Amino acid sequence: xxxxxxxxLKKELLQTLRDPRMRIVILIxxxxxxxxxxxxxxxxxxxxxxxxxxxxxxxETRTITDQFISSGxxxxxxxxxxxxxxxSMDQGEIQAMILFNRQGQMQFVTDGSRGLSAGVxxxxxxxxxxxxxxxxxxxxxxxxxxxxxxxxxxxxxxxIAMMVMVVTLILSSMAVVRExxxxxxxxxxxxxxxxxxxxxxxxxxxxxxxMVNVLxxxxxxxxxxxxxxxxxxxxxxxxxxxYLMNTLGAGLLISTVSRTQQQAMLSAFFVIFxxxxxxxxxxxxxxxxxxxxxxxxxxxxxxxxxxxxxxxLKGNGLDILWPNYLAMLLLGTALLTTATLRFxxxx
Amino acid sequence: MSEKSVTVRNLTMSFxxxxxxxxxxxxxxxxxxFGLVGPDGAGKTTTMRILAAILTPDSGEARILGFNSAxxxxxxxxxxxxxSQRFGLYQDLTVEENMEFYADMYGVKxxxxxxxxxxxxxxxxxxxFRKRPAGKLSGGMKQKLGLACALIHTPELLLLDEPTNGVxxxxxxxxxxxLYKLVDEGLTIIMTTAYLDxxxxxxxxxxxxxxxxxxxxxxxEIVSLIPGGVLKFNSDNPFEESNKIAxxxxxxxxxxxxxxxxxxxxxxxxxxxxxxxxxxxxxTKGSVEDxxxxxxxxxxx
Numbered sequence: 001x002x003x004x005x006x007x008x009l010k011k012e013l014l015q016t017l018r019d020p021r022m023r024i025v026i027l028i029x030x031x032x033x034x035x036x037x038x039x040x041x042x043x044x045x046x047x048x049x050x051x052x053x054x055x056x057x058x059x060e061t062r063t064i065t066d067q068f069i070s071s072g073x074x075x076x077x078x079x080x081x082x083x084x085x086x087x088s089m090d091q092g093e094i095q096a097m098i099l100f101n102r103q104g105q106m107q108f109v110t111d112g113s114r115g116l117s118a119g120v121x122x123x124x125x126x127x128x129x130x131x132x133x134x135x136x137x138x139x140x141x142x143x144x145x146x147x148x149x150x151x152x153x154x155x156x157x158x159x160i161a162m163m164v165m166v167v168t169l170i171l172s173s174m175a176v177v178r179e180x181x182x183x184x185x186x187x188x189x190x191x192x193x194x195x196x197x198x199x200x201x202x203x204x205x206x207x208x209x210x211m212v213n214v215l216x217x218x219x220x221x222x223x224x225x226x227x228x229x230x231x232x233x234x235x236x237x238x239x240x241x242x243y244l245m246n247t248l249g250a251g252l253l254i255s256t257v258s259r260t261q262q263q264a265m266l267s268a269f270f271v272i273f274x275x276x277x278x279x280x281x282x283x284x285x286x287x288x289x290x291x292x293x294x295x296x297x298x299x300x301x302x303x304x305x306x307x308x309x310x311x312x313l314k315g316n317g318l319d320i321l322w323p324n325y326l327a328m329l330l331l332g333t334a335l336l337t338t339a340t341l342r343f344x345x346x347x
Numbered sequence: 348m349s350e351k352s353v354t355v356r357n358l359t360m361s362f363x364x365x366x367x368x369x370x371x372x373x374x375x376x377x378x379x380x381f382g383l384v385g386p387d388g389a390g391k392t393t394t395m396r397i398l399a400a401i402l403t404p405d406s407g408e409a410r411i412l413g414f415n416s417a418x419x420x421x422x423x424x425x426x427x428x429x430x431s432q433r434f435g436l437y438q439d440l441t442v443e444e445n446m447e448f449y450a451d452m453y454g455v456k457x458x459x460x461x462x463x464x465x466x467x468x469x470x471x472x473x474x475x476f477r478k479r480p481a482g483k484l485s486g487g488m489k490q491k492l493g494l495a496c497a498l499i500h501t502p503e504l505l506l507l508d509e510p511t512n513g514v515x516x517x518x519x520x521x522x523x524x525x526l527y528k529l530v531d532e533g534l535t536i537i538m539t540t541a542y543l544d545x546x547x548x549x550x551x552x553x554x555x556x557x558x559x560x561x562x563x564x565x566x567x568e569i570v571s572l573i574p575g576g577v578l579k580f581n582s583d584n585p586f587e588e589s590n591k592i593a594x595x596x597x598x599x600x601x602x603x604x605x606x607x608x609x610x611x612x613x614x615x616x617x618x619x620x621x622x623x624x625x626x627x628x629x630x631t632k633g634s635v636e637d638x639x640x641x642x643x644x645x646x647x648x
């Protein structure tokens with residue numbers, strides 16, 4: 001490490017740590033986000049208010065209704081007519097309906113406007129009905145890696161990828177532009193400092209912040225939410241380093257095409273949203289149309305998402321995950337190279 | 348080493364469609380305060396950036412302290428200081444930290460740093476504010492800190508691009524006193540300015556307009572370019588009367604406060620004829636500012 005680089009790093013750290021907002025971004029924000037995803041963001045369905053309209057009112061229909069109620073998930077609200085039931089669904093008072101016509105035929109209706117939970121509710125209903133067939137069909141579904149199908153286990157590791165991208169992409173995209181805006185860039189240009197020293201000096205501190213974020217979120221995930229970390233922590237760190245090459249490279253690239261900090265910030269968000277949506281964080285890539293799936297190939301967050309979930313929940317090693325590491329290495333190198341070439345120290 | 352600090356030959360520079368510098372040449376001797384004077388858009392900043400070896404000219408050559416500005420960037424950067432219009436200070440770093448940072452960038456040895464920092468802080472009277480963040484300094488103090496940072500590696504040549512832009516008159520005067528002290532120590536200074544009173548303080552000047560040099564010389568030589576000097580009279584309606592003269596004669600007329608300055612081939616009688624009231628006209632040599640107005644007016648015509 002050259003002396004100049006060392007001093008550049010020192011200056012960046014001094015500036016970053018002196019800014020109280022920055023301290024919040026680095027330490028509080030990741031914890032806060034993890035808690036939100038751990039507690040609030042859940043696709044598990046625990047309670048479904050259900051209208052019951054039983055026009056047949058036979059032993060059979062009453063038995064089926066009871067089976068639903070005894071599951072503990074469906075909370076019944078008896079209604080006299082279909083219309084009344086529909087009305088309360090329109091009002092949002094109920095999320096499902098159990099309807100029996102006069103012939104005793106059953107209809108189960110869920111509120112499709114609730115997307116994911118509608119599907120889950122329908123699944124529960126089907127399970128209850130299947131179980132009580134005569135003779136009963138025994139279906140024993142077992143979810144590997146996440147036996148209780150806790151969405152927390154699924155989402156919290158993914159938060160790491162989100163957090164690291166948000167923090168490091170925004171910071172690095174604004175960093176160089178800020179120097180241009182306040183005029184220090186012009187001043188640094190006339191010092192004997194070399195281009196690579198400037199770039200490394202700028203990006204390394206944000207890389208360090210990114211790594212701290214990874215550790216903080218991992219700690220919260222493991223010690224607070226008891227999410228099992230089945231795989232190796234060093235492997236997770238290696239993935240994070242490769243992932244940071246991508247986010248910092250993209251940030252620097254944004255920096256070279258932006259004139260003001262606001263522009264850089266907006267461009268960063270413009271990258272973050274599609275990257276998150278197409279990462280498999282919430283929506284499985286496998287279900288996406290072919291064209292979109294093609295684009296996810298160039299999304300580093302996609303690979304990080306796989307690595308995080310596989311290491312946390314499956315305990316996979318490099319033998320299985322290496323294509324993801326390789327993809328991030330290639331993408332990251334491409335991004336950093338492009339950004340460095342675009343970034344001219346001389347005006 | 349040559350005794351010329353800077354030699355510029357037929358420099359041209361274009362940005363896309365605009366030709367900012369159109370073949371200028373000049374020389375600056377060691378220990379000189381040299382001024383690039385001209386209106387906005389004259390190409391002064393572009394010229395300075397070429398001298399600072401940040402921009403590579405399209406054609407022509409700039410030799411800075413014996414080095415070619417395009418080829419020997421780093422050698423030049425080691426030996427010069429450049430202070431852009433808004434010297435970049437890190438607002439959240441203290442006075443001391445800013446100076447340390449620039450010292451480190453220039454590779455000033457730690458053992459020498461303390462002495463030169465103390466000297467510069469003392470010289471700029473910033474010593475009591477060592478621990479204050481740069482963002483909390485007044486405009487004039489920021490300017491001085493900028494200069495102190497620029498000088499931390501004891502350069503041989505100082506390039507100043509409109510250094511006193513937006514600085515109050517008292518601080519400007521102080522700033523100039525600092526500059527003269529530096530010149531006494533043997534530093535060469537090249538500066539751009541739009542303030543004509545500052546131009547008068549330079550040893551030699553060139554006037555730039557639309558990318559070309561339109562006049563050059565010492566302030567006295569520049570002033571002598573006004574043929575016949577300046578005719579002045581006081582007026583209650585200076586603008587109205589100035590316009591009248593400009594319309595009825597071929598002279599260049601301009602307003603300074605409540606005074607009308609008339610230049611060119613014109614006599615007291617000519618002026619008296621266009622203004623129908625008794626005037627008290629005095630004739631003087633004029634100032635650099637008069638010369639500047641005269642030169643830019645006659646060039647545009």
